[in-house]
Amino acid sequence: MNDTQLDKANIDNLTALWRAMGSEPGGMAGLQASRGWPHRFWFDWDHQPELKGHELARLPPRAMVPVWTAGSALERALTSQGFGLVLEQRAMHLAVDGEGSRPEGGLRLSRVLTPAQAECWAALCGRAFGYEVATATVRRLLGADGACLLLASREGGPVATALLFHTGEVVGIHQVGVVPEHRGQGIAHELMLQLMALAREQGARYLTLQASAAGEGLYRRLGFVPRFSFSSYRRG
Structure with a gap:
């Protein structure tokens, strides 16, 4: 493409x-x-x-x-x-090339598969982003084609969330969030490396995401190409 x-x-x-x-x-x-x-x-x-x-x-x-x-x-x-x-x-994207391998580090990814895990993911994601994440919506994604909900954990427990969504040749990276008390420890960088490797394993040819100002620098350093900005509006 x-x-x-x-x-x-x-x-x-x-x-x-x-x-x-x-x-x-x-x-x-x-x-x-x-x-x-x-x-x-x-x-x-x-x-x-x-x-x-x-x-x-x-x-x-x-x-x-x-x-x-x-x-x-x-x-x-x-x-x-x-x-x-x-x-x-x-909006940013990255062409996937080469086979690559999972990075070694202290972060462990686990897939969300049960309603109880979905509730944990929703609570953690809400803390990371500072708004309410509806558990019912997260549960709906458990059975959705192409959706992969992930919890990232260290020895003390879960510290971050992510969501991969597969459409055609593209895997979109969404809801990458680290809870406030664990920021500044390199977790987002390590998590992104693992997500990129996992998406490659899933057969993605391209990775896409929508970056906030806070996250754009990290994504650029990882090789994502910035394309266009878009805005969202709410009444009042």
Whole structure:
């Protein structure tokens, strides 16, 4: 795939994950809605919506609407309806080459397979990101095709979460979070190396992610290519 195709594949992976978490039609043509966590209302990458202000005004207060292209009609309509910028991210990708091997270190990855483990993952992820993660949504992912929920542990117990989601040739890396008391110890770097190796074992040709400002430097050092920024809006 070329860079333009990978940009689409990046967002397609993300929105496929949101669908797996549970979504429904959002009340206007082409709009998908996740009414629980992650509270996203979105149009797919290649959908150009015909917008009416009163339709956007009906979205629930917690709804977060991503805009893939700066200056688009969607962004203008959102701001005109009182939606404000709440999150900026950068889409990044990495071509997988070579066989590689799992890095040796003190971090152990285990797959989340049971409802009890899903509850632990949700609580830990919520602490890492500072917002509530719905256990019911996490449990739904246990049976979703392509989803792999992971807990990262050291001797004292679990310290970080991650989620791999496989679509076609792409494995998306999501929800990489380290709990506050274990930050600054190199855990995120070691976790990413393990995730990259695991995705390679799963047959990925490309890795994608959506980086916050805090994480972008790490991903660049690991070889991920920055592509485009996108913004998410919420009312008020």
